[in-house]
Amino acid sequence: MTETVSPARLRVLFAFFASAMLLVSLRVGYWQTIGRAALLEGATDQVTSELVLGAQRGNIYDRTGAILATTVQLRSLYAIPSRIADRAAAAAALAPLLGTSSDTLRAALDSGAEWLYLRRRLPEETARAVEALGIGGLGFEMEPKRLYPGDTIAAQALGFVNDDGVGQNGVEGAYDEALRGAPGSLVVERDPQNRELAIGLRTAVAPRDGADLTLTLDLVIQTSVERALRAAIEKERATGGSAVVLDPRDGAILALASFPTYDPANVATADPESLRNRAVSWTYEPGSTMKAITIAAAIDQRAVTPETAYDDKGYAIIGGRRLNNALGKAYGRTTVTQVLERSANAGAVFVAQQLGAERLRAYLDAFGFGRRSGVDLAAEASGSVRPLAEWYPVDLGTIAYGQGVAVTPLQLAAAYAAIANGGTLYQPYVVATRRDADGEHRIAPVASGRPISPDTAATVRQMLVSTVDDGIAKGASLPGFSVAGKTGTAQIPSADGSYVSDEYISSFAGFAPASDPRFVAVIVLERPQSKLYGTVSAMSAFRAIAADVLREERVQPDRG
Amino acid sequence: MRGPLARRTAYDLTLLAVVLALTLLGLAMVYSASGIGALDALDDPRYYLGWQSLWALLGLSGMLVAMRVDYRLYRYAAVPLLLLAVALLAAVLVPGVGTNVNGAARWLRLGAVGLQPAELAKLALIVYLAAWLGGRRDRIASPSVFVPFAIATATITGLVVAEPDFGTAVVILAIAMTMYFVAGARPRVFAALAALATTGALAVAVAEPYRVQRLVTFLDPWADPARTGYQTVQSLYGLALGGPFGEGLGAGREKFGYLPYPYTDSIFAILGDELGLAGTLAVIALFLVLAYRGIAIALRARDATGALLAAGITTWLVLQAWINMSVVASLLPMTGLTLPFISYGGSSLFVGLIAVGILLNVGRQARSGAAVAPGGAGPHVASVSRAPRRRRNGGAPVAAARDRRGASRGRRHPLPLPRWSSRARE
Incomplete structure (x- = not known):
């Protein structure tokens, strides 16, 4: 019984144990060193969760500090259908609160989605009512909503913010990055029940809120302009229109209106055409408002003086083509001043011929036509001035009175502002100051050129005053103030390269007081019902706007 | 090789130190791994630490007793102990008596205390086989010796499989086979028996769909890391998060509800997470030393029964540790075994410490001064x-x-x- 067992077999057993332990050491060693990298990402990812800390979008104010756009946090209602005990009952209970049919809600809940929004950004009282239903499987999530306290006021100038928080059009689009700020993040380690680990890492990067913008727009002037434009459009049953009011002294945009318009609260259902900011994106053939530019160029080049006269036969022959005055009127001896007063096409052709195509083209360029003004609004169009090489001889004549070129209302306003302010072309702008964490940044006006001399500007101003006082633009005159301006009636190019018959774009460009202009306004109406007399409505809109602007700006009358 | 203490005692102090170290490390790891879950579920982060400490004290007391009781006396207790183990294992299977946890009836509940008869059964079978085979090595292949061996082994293994506890059954079968081998089994008989045991184990393994699934998962845990492969993947994540030196004791992240069974079956992964490769290699080294000292005791045992007891106990502790660690390291398919001395579990710790006490007693009675090293080579x-x-x-x-x-x-x-x-x- 004292015999013991085979030591050899015990050694075999130990060798077996040693090998087994070596094997598991190698395996564990592999996972904790070489094989570690492949696992580490998954191991860390499942623990860490990153929360985006949203940045507050900046507010937009008018120049007096009135809020034009702000952001509030609203509750969005979501559903996890699998956790709703009775989907039919839930749909029936929610339907009246959300203002949808219970069938639509039922279909959404039964769509098979694991998670869905039932309604985003509910008004707070609706959210509370839904909460009071106490239906399991429903939940709320805060989402920012952009509010425009003025409703449709300056809708196109402001733009809007889409559901994903991206600014579109107008100031919201052009300044999206500044307004949006930078979201922060909070990296937290969590357990599978989504509770923070007591010992976990926590890394927070604070969000940087968006900048607040103060615009050059003036809510009072903007309201007045919109009202005047709307009245003109309704009276004329025009298909569209736009109005721009600039401060000629620095290019600041005081008002910007576009029609048709939309309600920023219901962008989703708005007609895409209504979202367009026509003031900057509508290129149209300006017609006779361009005569002022042609004449300014010729006077600046001393090709003509206001007193230079020609014999008006009612038409002009150029490049083998006959260009007629409106309604074929023949005026006889006509001075350059009278060309504007009578809006004689043949006179504009005469002036352009004195100037020559090359110099006219150069002045169009100097006045900023054919390129973007650089306004700080989204979706600006450049207009169209063909290069000189593509000009036919007749083009010198038609361009002289505003056909064969296309401009935006804002470009025309900027060009008239140069005439008004003594010859400086300013880049129009809409954002006056940006206020962010670093403080307030005032945006300086940018002068982009001096197309004409102060003397020329003064001369043309006087001629435009005559046009209002004694000429075709009488409808724009105001008691107590000298008004300068010019009407324009242009044909609408058709798809086949000629013009649409009997449909026009009527416009008026002007400024006041002419002795010390405080504002420039351009009003453009598309397809007014009164056809060639659409300019009358444009001028009355101008008058209404001018009265409000001059009162708002407290401008003293310059006439007795 | 021996310190001054060795002059005054015949106990294997290295083995004792290893086991104490594992037990203390186990207490630290159980506290760290269970604290979060216990705080959540029971509002007492020290709940499991408290029980484990109590069982460690009981187990160490039991060990102190066992190391002084002559192991040769166990031959009188061998058969009653085996019958008790069989009776308890059978009782577990009776509905209403056994406690069903996760679909397996492995526990007997006595008041607040849950007992796992399978832990006792391991020791009972080892004691029985040591006594039975120890005295009959000359007739080892004869049916009169083999049949009782086979019946005892098959009964215990079968009852454990029925719980079902496949992992423990494999350990028990492997212990019995190892003891039979050490006792001097004829190579051909042993080979045939080993083949039979392996076939049987495989047959049992594929009989249950969930075990087949575990095999499939083992081959590619990444096929479905969120469900079937979850435990394996989380174990490996634990090891990876730990890296060479660990996230620090208590600072592991896997234990926060990611890794299932963090303080029992998967505690080695938590240890790897918090103590890193340094910790895991230390534990592996401690078990290797345990194996070394256990086999050394078997080599020096004064009789075959002592040698078989030592070999059986060593095989049990080392093999079970190896399987547990290998499952965590995805070296073996998933099975629910505790890591001896470290995992939370009263029965496992208590019986394990008593087994170490028996092992120490065998060592103490070794042939005088027989410094036989299992891996050593020398003239003697x-x-x-x-x-x-x-x-x-x-x-x-x-x-x-x-x-x-x-x-x-x-x-x-x-x-x-x-x-x-x-x-x-x-």
Whole structure:
């Protein structure tokens, strides 16, 4: 019984144990060193969760500090259908609160989605009512909503913010990055029940809120302009229109209106055409408002003086083509001043011929036509001035009175502002100051050129005053103030390269007081019902706007 | 090799130190791994630490008793102990008596205390087989010896499979096979038996769909890391998060509800997470030392029963540890075994410590000064390895061999070490 067992077999057993332990050491060693990298990402990812800390979008104010756009946090209602005990009952209970049919809600809940929004950004009282239903499987999530306290006021100038928080059009689009700020993040380690680990890492990067913008727009002037434009459009049953009011002294945009318009609260259902900011994106053939530019160029080049006269036969022959005055009127001896007063096409052709195509083209360029003004609004169009090489001889004549070129209302306003302010072309702008964490940044006006001399500007101003006082633009005159301006009636190019018959774009460009202009306004109406007399409505809109602007700006009358 | 203490005691202090180290490390890891879950579920982060500490104290007390009880007395207790184990294992299967956890009836609940009869069964079978095979090595292949061995093994294994606890059944089968091998099984018989056992185990393994799934998952845990492969993937994540030096004791992230069974089956992954490769290798090294000292005790045991007891207990603790760690390292398919001394579990810790006590007692009664190393090679080692064969051949120069060994250590031990019988009476 004292015999013991085979030591050899015990050694075999130990060798077996040693090998087994070596094997598991190698395996564990592999996972904790070489094989570690492949696992580490998954191991860390499942623990860490990153929360985006949203940045507050900046507010937009008018120049007096009135809020034009702000952001509030609203509750969005979501559903996890699998956790709703009775989907039919839930749909029936929610339907009246959300203002949808219970069938639509039922279909959404039964769509098979694991998670869905039932309604985003509910008004707070609706959210509370839904909460009071106490239906399991429903939940709320805060989402920012952009509010425009003025409703449709300056809708196109402001733009809007889409559901994903991206600014579109107008100031919201052009300044999206500044307004949006930078979201922060909070990296937290969590357990599978989504509770923070007591010992976990926590890394927070604070969000940087968006900048607040103060615009050059003036809510009072903007309201007045919109009202005047709307009245003109309704009276004329025009298909569209736009109005721009600039401060000629620095290019600041005081008002910007576009029609048709939309309600920023219901962008989703708005007609895409209504979202367009026509003031900057509508290129149209300006017609006779361009005569002022042609004449300014010729006077600046001393090709003509206001007193230079020609014999008006009612038409002009150029490049083998006959260009007629409106309604074929023949005026006889006509001075350059009278060309504007009578809006004689043949006179504009005469002036352009004195100037020559090359110099006219150069002045169009100097006045900023054919390129973007650089306004700080989204979706600006450049207009169209063909290069000189593509000009036919007749083009010198038609361009002289505003056909064969296309401009935006804002470009025309900027060009008239140069005439008004003594010859400086300013880049129009809409954002006056940006206020962010670093403080307030005032945006300086940018002068982009001096197309004409102060003397020329003064001369043309006087001629435009005559046009209002004694000429075709009488409808724009105001008691107590000298008004300068010019009407324009242009044909609408058709798809086949000629013009649409009997449909026009009527416009008026002007400024006041002419002795010390405080504002420039351009009003453009598309397809007014009164056809060639659409300019009358444009001028009355101008008058209404001018009265409000001059009162708002407290401008003293310059006439007795 | 031995410190001054060794002069005053015959106990294997290295083994004792290893087991104490594992138990203390286990308490720290159980606290760290269970604290979060206990705080959540029971509002008491020290709940599991408290129970584990209590069982450690009971187990250490049991060990202190066991190391002083002459292991040869167990041969009288072997059969009753085995029958008790069988009875308890059977009781577990009776609905209403056994407690069903996660679809397996493995527990007997006595008031607040849950007992796992399978833990007791391991020790009972080892004691029985050591007693049975130890005295019958010359007739090891005869049916009169083999059949009771086979019946005892098959009964215990079968009852454990029925719980079902496949992992423990494999461990029990492997312990029995190892003891049969060490006892001197004829190579051909052993090979046939091993083949049969392997086939049987595989048959049982594929009989249950969830075990087949575990095999499939083992081959590619990344096929479905969120469901079937979840535990494996989380174990590996634990090891990876730990890296070479760990996230720090208590600072692991896997235990926050990611890794299932963090303080029992998967505690090695938490240990790897918090203590890193340094910690995991230390634990593996401690079990390797345990294996070394256990086999050394078997080699020095004064009789075959002692050697078989030592071999059986060592195999149990080391094999179970290896399987547990291998599952965590995805070296083996998923199975629910505790890591001895470290995992939370009263029965496992208590019975394990008592087994170590028995092992220490076997070592204490070793042939005097027999410094036989399992991995060592030397002239006297070679002579020992030849000794049994010579004895089997008729000659019995045991005394001579012992004399030679005694002589080699004579200067350190002027007096022969006290005989086990006299020490047992002290």
